[in-house]
Amino acid sequence: MMNPLASNLNKQIQEESSYIYEMLSELGKQLYYPKGILTQTAEAKQKASRFNATIGIATEEGHPMYLPVLQETLSFYDPKELYDYAPPAGKPELRSIWRQKLLLENPSLKDKSIGNPIVTNALTHGLSVIADMFVDRDDPLILPDKYWGNYSMIFGVRQGARIVTYPFFTDEGKMNISDLKQTLLAQREQHKAILLLNFPNNPTGYTPDEADADEIVQTVLEAAEQGMNLIVVSDDAYFGLFYENSLSESLFARLANIHPRVLAIKVDGATKEEYVWGFRVGFLTFAAESPAVLAALEQKALGIIRGTISNASHPSQTFVLHALESPDFQTQKLEKYNILAARARKVKQVLDSGKYDDAWSYYPFNSGYFMCLKLKSVNAEQLRKHLLETYGVGVISLGETDMRVAFSCVEEKDIKELFDLIYQGAKDLT
Numbered sequence: 001m002m003n004p005l006a007s008n009l010n011k012q013i014q015e016e017s018s019y020i021y022e023m024l025s026e027l028g029k030q031l032y033y034p035k036g037i038l039t040q041t042a043e044a045k046q047k048a049s050r051f052n053a054t055i056g057i058a059t060e061e062g063h064p065m066y067l068p069v070l071q072e073t074l075s076f077y078d079p080k081e082l083y084d085y086a087p088p089a090g091k092p093e094l095r096s097i098w099r100q101k102l103l104l105e106n107p108s109l110k111d112k113s114i115g116n117p118i119v120t121n122a123l124t125h126g127l128s129v130i131a132d133m134f135v136d137r138d139d140p141l142i143l144p145d146k147y148w149g150n151y152s153m154i155f156g157v158r159q160g161a162r163i164v165t166y167p168f169f170t171d172e173g174k175m176n177i178s179d180l181k182q183t184l185l186a187q188r189e190q191h192k193a194i195l196l197l198n199f200p201n202n203p204t205g206y207t208p209d210e211a212d213a214d215e216i217v218q219t220v221l222e223a224a225e226q227g228m229n230l231i232v233v234s235d236d237a238y239f240g241l242f243y244e245n246s247l248s249e250s251l252f253a254r255l256a257n258i259h260p261r262v263l264a265i266k267v268d269g270a271t272k273e274e275y276v277w278g279f280r281v282g283f284l285t286f287a288a289e290s291p292a293v294l295a296a297l298e299q300k301a302l303g304i305i306r307g308t309i310s311n312a313s314h315p316s317q318t319f320v321l322h323a324l325e326s327p328d329f330q331t332q333k334l335e336k337y338n339i340l341a342a343r344a345r346k347v348k349q350v351l352d353s354g355k356y357d358d359a360w361s362y363y364p365f366n367s368g369y370f371m372c373l374k375l376k377s378v379n380a381e382q383l384r385k386h387l388l389e390t391y392g393v394g395v396i397s398l399g400e401t402d403m404r405v406a407f408s409c410v411e412e413k414d415i416k417e418l419f420d421l422i423y424q425g426a427k428d429l430t
């Protein structure tokens, strides 16, 4: 039997948008945020002026109990900002500053209706919340043939999504939007698809330009007009690291509110953008015309968060909030951006020397942490092992021909030597 709170949320969504209701998975339909301990605690926080004996933490003299061995290393921070639970949706100040950041960095969001970012345990968790809410067995997940491998686990293994890929690039080195369109429309009979857009892309480091972005939006619109319900997820893990003339805002901003059959969702976070990989702070943001739908989707997301991790790390949220509020934040972020941009330029310069052209070509790249070689005559995995054993060089092999190089972790001065060694390795094997 469905919980009455879940039925209410479903009704709320259905009344405003039958399409978004149809997009929910079986699990998504069952989800609700319980009026349990947390609701009562929140009420008590407002009204229990004498004794508040609701909360599931231990306190002392009005602050959370803590061990001095911990606090002495974290003394910059008020214990209240570290030890207590963060709300399941995340620290309100952090959600609000991230929302402002989204609006500032994505001008097309102006006048669009989007929800408040919900804090997740970084992007992987945000993606898994989406999989739980919207993916049933055999639902098609549309991806380019170059994608982050963990999508298979998050969507495929966990929820049974059927992964369908399209060739990412044409032979001329442009994004292959016509194959994307064909692949998407081929799923028409199912009336539902999850389209995952990841720019800057892992593994290739590609972000589309304005013209391509327009074409992607048109493609989504066309599929929606043909009666498909589309959950379009922008995985913006590497957002902001744009080095050339690509689009510099998220496609989420362009896709938000474009059609009642399109549910745009943004997954992003501090992980790569603010260089805090281990902190595990990410965000999940929905776009829908109706505030009631946004509210109901948030409740459902909170339900699955409460039922899995309960809430994300409070200290991590506090650290990220502190950084975002700091007057030095933008300057320091720009410094790191400049380092990565210089490396990306150096990689292009080294590759464009012509010196390696008999061994590989490379896929288009203009953003992010990575670039990807396409080997001409050696097997990628064989070369990877050889490089590791003979030259002490570590790279990632992907399939038969592709080799991912993370210039995010190679100093600019070492880039030429790195590619010289990869080239030497390839020569050894031919």
Ligand SMILES: Cc1ncc(COP(=O)(O)O)c(C=O)c1O
Pocket: 121, 122, 123, 124, 125, 148, 198, 201, 202, 235, 237, 269, 271, 272, 277, 282
């Ligand atoms: C495209 C993409 N999305 C998501 C993630 C996961 O990010 P997080 O560490 O925030 O879970 C990664 C990390 O490698 C990634 O490359």
